[in-house]
Amino acid sequence: MKTIIETQDLTRIFRTYKKREGLKGSVIGLFKREYTEKKAAYDLNFKIEEGEIVAFLGPNGAGKTTTLKMLSGLLHPTSGEAQVLGYRPWKREYAFLKQVSLVMGQRNQLWWDLPAIESFNLQRDIYEVPNEAYRKRLDELVELLDLSKILNTAVRKLSLGERMKCEMVAALLHRPKVLLLDEPTIGLDVVMQKKIRNFIKDYNREHGATILLTSHYMEDVAALAKRALVINFGRPVYEGSLDALTEKYAPNKLLVVSFMKVVESAELAPIGQVISNESGVIRIQVPRNSVAERASALFNRFPVADLSIEEPQLDDIIHDLFTDTSHNESEKIMETAQPRDQLAAIA
Incomplete structure (x- = not known):
């Protein structure tokens, strides 16, 4: 199988100014500043093959979104390397951008004050989608997601669920080969969550797209992915099949x-x-x-x-895995994580 996504010691460290208290502290800060560093992603090494759907799991603040931003080219890593479709993402080459989509449940790529259809038309022009192909794809997506009644409504007037459905349409109009999905079903009701999951599965099967998925809805993970990458405090904790994860952390x-x-x-x-x-x-x-x-x-x-x-529910397994009483407990988990050669054998 062809490797589509590969990282080597991928690391992103955020450096923030630590402000001192009071007027005196502010004056001192003008001449001597203290900084704190947070390792949002640290020494991440993984490969994703063509056509795989891989779950990217971890608690809030683990570094999942930061990693997706690096893989999409929105963030430059502090150190390490990544290859997506043979490109270094942060160089943001046009040929790369035409083949990748990032959908973030908490971020909006649509024009806030314009109707959704205007944003779709703009996506068509940016990605140079032929009119006939654009119309066919748009009709399919609008019918699937039941969007016909809101296409001409300003995005700011849509509910979160409606906006998320429109985000999915905008992300898929150019038929990307790589989909980076960050909480794609957030804000949707149970019925629509299932429709989105089925659509992602169908899109993967029909177009061979490679998909990296984060979600707090374990139904998404269990229905779509056979393999998981798990991180905590920016560090890799587990890499392997979901079945092996269940066996290891749910005895x-x-x-x-x-x-x-x-x-x-x-x-x-x-x-x-x-x-x-x-x-x-x-x-x-x-x-x-x-x-x-x-x-x-x-x-x-x-x-x-x-x-x-x-079997225990997957969300219970993940919850137990990261319910630690202290940072030391989290370090203990990382120390007992399986070596990468053993993980490869499991996968």
Whole structure:
């Protein structure tokens, strides 16, 4: 497979002035300034192959958006290198820009005071999309996202969800080969989130686009990506398949059981840890490697009416991975992260 995105020790450090308190501090600051540094991204090394959809995960402030900005050319790295489609992104060559799109849920690329259709027409001219191809693509996207009634409405009057749908249209009119998606379903209802996910999946399949996706909606990640890059405090924590991530950071499964008569939670302690007991449905956490044994014990000891086995939710896994009581705990996670050669074997 052809490598589309590759980084080598990619690092971005933000340097900010540390202002002293009071008038005296301000005067001193005129002659002697103190600065603080934040490593938004640090020594990132990864490869993404042609046609892959890769989830880029981490808590708020981990450095995900900073990395996407470097890959799109909006930010220049402090050190390190990156190649996207064979180009150095921050050189912002026209041939590169015509093949890449960045969609940011919290940023607006549309003209605020103009109707959305005017921004789409401008995108057509900037990317030199032939009129016939432009009209066909626009009609397809407008129908899919149900935008026909708002095309002539000023962007500032649209809801967040409507603006996000228009952002997706603007990003895809020129058929980019690389899509960098930063929270693409933010502000959308559940039905529209599913439509957007299906559209991204179809776009990837039909056009072979390479997609790097960040999202706090784990449904997006689970539905679209097979591989994940996880960072925290700007540093890589994990790289590999989502299945391997589940196995590494979720050593337990859940037995979801209902009984033919009342069974108290305390009676189930030998089976595993009771997580919840609501409306007659009990969820029991058991070690992944003893699921069959524990399920068999349930059937032998209790009047089971129904039993199912569930994987923990991906968002719970990510939450547990980054719920640290201190920075030292986060450092401990990074120290125990798998070496890159082992990760490659998993992937």
